[in-house]
Amino acid sequence: MLIKKIDEYLNENTYPFHMPGHKRSELLRNDLAYRRDFTEIEGLDNLNDPKEIFVEMEKAIAKNYQVKDAIISTNGSTNGILAAIRSLSKNNNNLLIQRSSHKAVYNAALINKCKVEYIDIITDEVSAVAGIDYNILENKLKSKSHGAVVVTSPSYEGYILDLEKIYGICQKYETKLFVDLAHGSHLYLNDLYKNCFDLAVTSFHKNLSALTPSAALLVNDESLIGSLRENMAIFQSSSPSYLILQSIDEMIENFDKFYGMMDNLNKNLDELYDLDLKNLKLINHKDKDRSKILISCKNTNISGVELQEILRKNKIEIEMAYPSYALLIASIFDRKEAFVYLKEVLMKIDKALLKADNSYKFTYPKPIKKYELFEAYEKEKSKVKLNRALNHISGEFVYAYPPGIPIITPGEILDKNILASLNFMKSKGLTINIEDDISCLIDKIE
Ligand SMILES: Cc1ncc(COP(=O)(O)O)c(C=O)c1O
Known part of the structure; x- marks a missing residue:
């Protein structure tokens, strides 16, 4: 599809008095792919308003993942998450998200002024995220109407959620299910992929062959498509990379070979x-x-x-x-x-090695929320020494990276448990994104 078009175009020897500025010049390194770096010229379609080749490519992706439609992202799953949550929270901004969600989910909740509740996670024998509490999911949906549920499957470490069960619960309470499948673009090859969601996002660059950060939204609920396309174009560059797009094209050609x-x-x-x-x-x-x-x-x-x-x-x-x-x-x-x-x-x-007890048992604490993310974002903040932060309200995310699961988010209270968890993680040598100070809201819990 795209690769073939670009081959043909290059054979025609047309001179580029247009962007990109490198003009495929031979003065530049030949091990960087300047020769195939294009932009939206005649015949090469426009990803943000696809009519030709990109429609074909998206259809091929949709077919592979057995969904109704797909929307390509050259800005990673991050772009897909920002767009998806903007669409899903338009009419109901209550979001129910897995606490171990990726930063992009939190950022999307913040910029779309969502009211966020969390699904607690379950960890395995080494404290890796292994699942969620399905009862909490159901109870929260029963107690309040939500615009969407957002879960991550597979987790970074490869644990796969029971999407059939989750989708069943979501349908029972008429809530859309958005699956962050960033780490699972290859699961279709192993029968581990389950098409049980309204919407999912997957990163091709993480486990298949396309260049970083290739991704796509996988859409089952066709009523969302118009709004998703609109929102994808808000967050995506207006000059999506044709190198990335060609690598997605090559991946599509190879889907069966994989x-x-x-x-x-x-x-x-x-x-x-x-x-x-x-x-x-x-x-x-x-x-x-x-x-x-x-x-x-x-x-x-x-x-x-x-x-x-x-x-x-x-x-x-x-x-x-x-x-x-x-x-x-x-x-x-x-x-x-x-x-x-x-x-x-x-x-x-x-x-x-020797046998020893090196177990690290860490249970993610459940902080109390005082303000929504977007409310906390708008409030005045100052730095407080961590050892004096008891009962302050956090003004920032604190997490150990990787895997980047927040211990506390803006608007949550730094109680004894949270401070103890932070000290414990530090004592175990984990890299935490704060040192001795933490940004807190000026108002404090008494
Ligand atoms: C669970 C999860 N979702 C989304 C993303 C974002 O993916 P991308 O790098 O394709 O933007 C990541 C990135 O590591 C991730 O781990």
């Missing part, structure tokens, strides 16, 4: 998960995507962060580390040799 590559990945993962480790443990679960390789250090004498450093010394860079686990991300593009090497290194590390 099945064979998934078979190979599954074989490599089978062998990896069969590894006879004595101290480290690869966490496996029926509701978990195994390509998110979650290694528990819980019963060893090292932390996840130390495991990350040892792997780095062995020339393996991983996705993230936490006190009791390390997370590696595999994809259908990983080579067999990479798995052979990973297994060898893990066995070597495992042999050198």
Whole structure:
């Protein structure tokens, strides 16, 4: 589709007296893709108002994910989330979101002045986010009408929610379900993808082949399409990247070929998960995507962060580390040799470890909300020393990164539990986005 059009255009040798300014010049590095960087010229359609090639590409994406329509984003799932929540909260700004939602969900709630309630999360043996409390979801929907429910599935660590169940509950209470499927664009290859939502967003760059930050909204509820397209164009650049778009086109061409590559990945993962480790443990679960390789250090004498450093010394860079686990991300593009090497290194590390109790049990606290995000944003703030912040109202998000789940959000009260959680995380060496001071609202709880 797009790639073919651009090939044809390049063959025609038309001179570009138009943007982009690099003019595909040979003075520039040839290992950067200037030659194929285009803009909305005649014949190359316009992503923010698609009529030709992009309609075809979006149809192909919709077909692959068995949804009614798709809207491409060259600004990541972030763009899709901002647009989706703007559309979904238009007539009812009560939002019910998973507490472990990505920053973009919180930002969307803030800029759209949503009144936010939370679905509590459930963590696994290493304190990774593994699920949600379905009863809380149902009780909150029963007690009040909401514009939308927003859940994240899979989680960063690969846990998959029961979307059939969640969608059933949402339909019972006539609430739209928006699924943040940013980490699950590849799940269709493994039968782990469930088309149970009104709307979802997925990042192709995270697990498939398209360039960073390629993504798309997947739409089942056709009544939303007009408003979604309008809102996508508000947040998306008016000059979407044609390099990213060509990489999405190539991915679409390869959607079917990826099945064979998934078979190979599954074989490599089978062998990896069969590894006879004595101290480290690869966490496996029926509701978990195994390509998110979650290694528990819980019963060893090292932390996840130390495991990350040892792997780095062995020339393996991983996705993230936490006190009791390390997370590696595999994809259908990983080579067999990479798995052979990973297994060898893990066995070597495992042999050198000792058994110990290194468990890190962390339960996310449930702060009390005094103000909505947008109300807190508008209030005056000042910096307060963390050790004097008891009963102040937070003026900022505080989170450990990764995975970036907020411990407290603007407008919530810094009570004893929250301060203790922050101190605990700091004592475990987690990177928290604040140091000794925290931004607080001027008014304080007595
Ligand atoms: C759960 C989740 N949702 C959304 C996003 C945003 O995705 P993107 O980077 O494609 O904008 C991320 C990014 O890491 C994420 O982890």
